[in-house]
Amino acid sequence: MTRQRALILDILQASRGHLTADEIFVQARQTMPNIARGTVYRNLKLMEQSGEVGRLEMSDGPDLYDRAPTPHGHLLCDGCGMLSDVPVVGLVKELETAIGTEVRSYQLTIHYLCPACRRKNA
Ligand SMILES: [Zn+2]
Numbered sequence: 001m002t003r004q005r006a007l008i009l010d011i012l013q014a015s016r017g018h019l020t021a022d023e024i025f026v027q028a029r030q031t032m033p034n035i036a037r038g039t040v041y042r043n044l045k046l047m048e049q050s051g052e053v054g055r056l057e058m059s060d061g062p063d064l065y066d067r068a069p070t071p072h073g074h075l076l077c078d079g080c081g082m083l084s085d086v087p088v089v090g091l092v093k094e095l096e097t098a099i100g101t102e103v104r105s106y107q108l109t110i111h112y113l114c115p116a117c118r119r120k121n122a
């Protein structure tokens with residue numbers, strides 16, 4: 001693993017998850033001032049292909065990269081855009097029973113209003 005790759009993983013790990021490629025680049029430059037934007041983007045693509053990181057396609061913004069040690073779903077707040085992880089193992093197990101075969105991968109984003117936004121709306 002290259003130093004750049006290790007750094008990108010560290011950044012994602014420290015953020016507990018979800019960053020755009022640009023956010024990763026900005027943070028990477030604090031540690032490696034000479035790192036190029038293209039290097040970060042290229043490494044992210046490679047890491048996605050090898051399954052080290054996940055990529056979330058967002059409907060209204062740049063893709064988010066995800067340091068996902070295990071497959072999980074996401075909760076997206078329609079009020080403030082906050083994205084958090086949610087375990088969906090039980091749900092996927094139920095689906096596997098229903099379809100009679102193994103689920104190989106999934107992207108699951110559940111839209112909701114987070115507690116802070118619910119309070120604001122109340
Ligand atoms: Zn919210």
Ligand SMILES: [Zn+2]
Nearest residue numbers: 017066068085
């Ligand atoms: Zn996630």
